[in-house]
Every structure is written in structure tokens, then in C-alpha cells.
């Protein structure tokens with residue numbers, strides 16, 4: 283079941299240990315019996331969200347069929363108490379218990395409320411599984427914070443039999459994910475909505491687990507959680523970072539970007555990367571590249587100045603062939619030697635990783651690497667950590683962080699969710715783009731946008747995250763411009779919509 287997605291609001295995602303500590307501190311300050319009050323609040327949030335999702339999916343609430351998947355811990359308790367509330371609204375509720383024990387008070391209450399309760403055998407019988415086939419709504423309370431990655435039977439069979447037509451609401455996290463790493467070690471719930479309690483968990487921002495969460499709703503339980511290193515920027519967060527020219531600004535003080543991009547084989551990459559930078563509002567852009575690419579760039583963007591000169595930052599490598607017999611690798615090395623902030627994309631990653639120009643002590647706060655998963659795997663191999671693309675895709679955060687630690691640079695890993703990670707584990711996760719953005723040349727536009735921000739004095743972590751937001755939002759706007767619910771886009775359409783995306787971020 284597909285529900286309408288939100289605009290991905292700002293959220294900070296916390297580790298299990300941080301949430302447990304906050305929970306402990308909150309409980310220590312409460313009178314006896316209050317832990318139950320927290321569960322009652324949590325259950326109300328789950329029930330309200332589930333009822334809304336049920337109405338959105340089926341047009342009504344009373345008379346619909348809900349199945350609660352109930353594990354042995356408090357996550358199951360939340361689901362049972364949510365079931366009690368749904369019974370009061372006329373929903374036919376069946377609780378499937380996946381373990382010998384279930385939250386005792388919740389179980390008693392759901393029985394009194396008139397729910398059917400089945401203890402599922404392992405492996406489950408056809409009778410155990412039958413209620414799932416008829417479910418309009420499934421509430422996943424198998425495991426939450428206390429879940430170890432990799433579900434056991436009979437939970438795995440239950441998850442496997444959730445019908446595609448049912449709306450699925452996960453309590454706290456989709457069961458089966460690795461809550462802290464965001465990995466998907468085996469069968470897991472695929473939720474339409476996740477109601478996360480007290481504070482968002484890391485798996486809700488980290489792919490691939492984040493793709494199992496659906497729409498995320500954070501329900502405040504009054505916990506005092508310390509600031510989290512992993513966050514998602516929203517429009518206001520991007521707007522606060524974006525360099526807006528002061529009334530007395532001039533083009534030089536706004537920031538000049540130097541760009542080494544394109545090659546005889548890929549002159550279009552130079553056009554797209556320069557488009558990204560120009561549309562993101564760079565003060566001035568100096569382009570360095572072979573004659574054909576220079577002509578193409580100038581014909582698309584007469585405002586671009588050809589040739590090297592004084593700049594505040596460099597965007598390097600989009601469309602560059604590191605093995606070509608042209609001047610581009612030498613131009614990249616010379617830019618790296620300048621000591622200025624540099625974005626390293628595509629061919630520049632190879633030039634830098636292979637050369638004497640790699641000095642981890644010099645990289646922090648100066649370098650922004652922008653690989654996709656395949657490029658990150660090759661980079662890690664060059665750094666002595668051989669990896670396949672599939673390894674990176676299974677644990678993207680871990681591998682981006684490893685590259686950041688090994689190089690001292692900030693690493694922006696492109697994908698459906700783009701991660702930006704520093705060596706000390708500070709990270710941003712941006713997922714604003716429609717899948718239409720998976721199109722050739724889109725990464726070149728991103729390099730231009732992020733380069734413009736570096737030239738404007740924005741630090742690599744913020745430049746990467748803000749550029750990813752604007753790039754993703756521009757892709758959405760470009761796709762909507764096609765009409766209907768959104769259509770295909772070309773990378774140049776994304777660049778054309780960058781100003782509108784920036785304007786949205788800056789809107790009060």
C-alpha cells in the first residue's frame with residue numbers, strides 16, 4: 283500500500299543506547315506507575331496514526347480488519363494497547379502473538395476490548411496465518427529497540443505473509459532492521475508509516491533500512507535526548523546555511539569557483555556541472571577544460587569565464603578521464619596543491635587517491651568527495667580496503683564513514699538517499715529526490731551546486747547536505763513540471779530548477 287509521502291522534515295536520529303539513556307533518565311524522575319503512562323501515550327500515537335492511515339487507504343475505519351503482530355517485549359505492548367483503542371473505534375482486531383509471552387496488561391486489555399487473540403506456533407499453521415490474508419491494516423509490534431537484527435520464526439513467516447494490499451504501521455522501527463547501523467540482515471517489515479517513540483532511531487535515516495520505514499512520524503514523549511550526530515536537513519535548515527548575498531556584495535566576495543570538468547569524451551559533463559554552479563548562484567565561475575568542452579560551456583553559459591585564475595574553491599573531476607592524454611589531471615593536481623576547499627568528483631577521485639596529493643591531515647574541513655557506490659568501492663580498494671559495489675550498498679553509512687576516516691575528508695555518497703559523513707561520524711541523510719533523478723549527468727549538476735557552496739564559504743558537510751537537498755528538490759520540481767504526478771527529467775532540467783529549489787529553502 284502506498285501512502286502519500288511527506289516533504290521529509292528535519293529530524294535527528296539517535297542510537298539505541300542514547301534513547302535507552304534518555305528513557306532511563308525520564309523514568310527515574312517519574313512516580314510509580316508512570317512507565318505505563320508512557321506506553322499509553324505511545325499506544326495512542328500509534329492508534330491515531332493507524333486510524334488515519336486506514337481511512338486514507340480504505341476510506342473508513344469502523345468495520346475494517348486489523349492484525350497486530352505482537353512480540354514478547356514492550357514493542358508488542360504498544361501494539362496491544364493500540365489495538366484496544368482501535369477496537370473502541372469499531373475495528374475488528376486480531377492479535378497474533380509471536381512468542382510464548384506477551385505484555386500481560388496489554389494482552390488482558392485487548393481481550394477485554396473484544397479482540398481475537400491467537401498464539402502463533404513455530405512455524406505457523408495455515409490457521410495462524412489466515413487473519414493476515416484478510417487484513418486491511420497490520421500493526422507491527424514484533425520488536426523495537428530491544429530487537430536483535432535478523433528475525434526468528436515465527437516472526438519471519440508472519441512478516442512474509444503481510445499482504446501487499448494492507449496498510450502497514452510499524453511501532454518504533456520496522457521489525458527486522460538493524461536499528462543502529464541501518465542494515466537489513468534478513469526478512470523485515472516493509473512499513474507504510476513508522477511511528478517512532480520518544481526520538482527517531484538511526485535506522486530511520488540510514489539506507490537501506492530507511493527504505494523499509496515509509497513515512498516517519500516522530501512522537502515526542504518528553505525525553506531529553508542529547509544532540510545526535512546524524513540528521514536530515516529540511517528546507518529551513520538549508521535556508522539557514524545558504525550564502526545569501528549582502529546588499530553591498532560583489533561577485534568576488536560572494537565567492538569564485540574554479541572548475542576542472544569535462545573531457546573530449548564527456549564535454550556534456552562540463553556543461554552540466556557548470557549549469558549546477560551557475561544556477562546555484564555562484565559569484566563567478568572559472569572553467570578549465572579542453573577546447574571543445576570550453577566552447578560547449580560558453581555557448582550554454584556565456585557568463586562563465588574560461589581559464590584558471592583566482593578562486594575561493596574548486597570543483598574537480600566531473601566527466602574527467604584520469605587516463606586521458608589531456609591537461610585535466612595536471613589541472614586537478616594543481617588545484618589540489620592550492621590548499622583551497624576542493625570538491626572531488628568522478629575522475630578527480632582517482633587522480634587524488636592514486637597520487638601524492640593525499641594527505642589525511644590536510645583533508646579535514648577542506649575536501650568533499652562525491653562518489654556513487656561504485657566509485658566509493660574503488661576508492662576504498664585504492665585505500666587498501668577492497669570492497670564490491672554491493673558491499674557499499676548493503677552498508678552505505680559504514681563504508682562512507684570508513685572512507686572519511688581513512689582520508690580525513692568529508693564523503694558524500696550519492697544514491698536514492700545521499701549520505702554526507704565526516705571522519706568523526708557527523709552525518710546528514712538527504713532523501714528529497716524522486717527516482718527520476720537516477721539519470722545520466724545528474725551527479726555532474728550536484729557537483730556544481732555543492733562547489734558553488736564551497737566557494738561561498740560553506741563547510742564541506744553543510745555544503746554537501748544543502749546541495750543534496752536543493753538537487754533533490756529541484757528534481758522534484760522538474761518532474762512535476764512535466765505534469766500529472768510527475769514525469770521523467772533530464773539532468774539539464776534539474777539544473778534549470780535549482781533557483782526555484784533555493785528560493786523554497788530561503789522562503790520565510
Ligand SMILES: NC(=O)C1=CN([C@@H]2O[C@H](COP(=O)(O)OP(=O)(O)OC[C@H]3O[C@@H](n4cnc5c(N)ncnc54)[C@H](OP(=O)(O)O)[C@@H]3O)[C@@H](O)[C@H]2O)[C@@H](O)CC1
Pocket residue numbers: 301302305320321324353354355356357358359360424425426427428429430431432433434437453454455479480503
Ligand atoms: N524507549 C521508551 O521510552 C519507550 C519504549 N516503548 C516501547 O518499548 C520498546 C522496547 O521494548 P523492549 O525493551 O521490551 O524490547 P522489544 O523491542 O519489545 O523487543 C524485545 C523482545 O523481542 C525479542 N527479540 C529480540 N530480538 C528478536 C529477534 N531477532 N527475533 C524475534 N524476537 C526477538 C526478545 O525476546 P528474546 O529474544 O530475548 O527471547 C525480547 O523479549 C520500544 O521499541 C517501544 O516500542 C514505549 O512503550 C514507550 C516508551
Ligand SMILES: Nc1ncnc2c1ncn2[C@@H]1O[C@H](COP(=O)(O)OP(=O)(O)O)[C@@H](O)[C@H]1O
Pocket residue numbers: 654696697698699700715716717718719720721722723724725726727728753
Ligand atoms: N533512485 C534514486 N532516487 C533518487 N535519486 C537518485 C537515485 N539514484 C541516483 N540518484 C541521484 O542521482 C545522481 C546520480 O549521480 P551519478 O551516479 O554521479 O550519475 P552521473 O555520473 O551520470 O552524473 C546522484 O545525485 C544520486 O544521489
Ligand SMILES: [K+]
Pocket residue numbers: 357422423424425426452453454455456457
Ligand atoms: K516494530
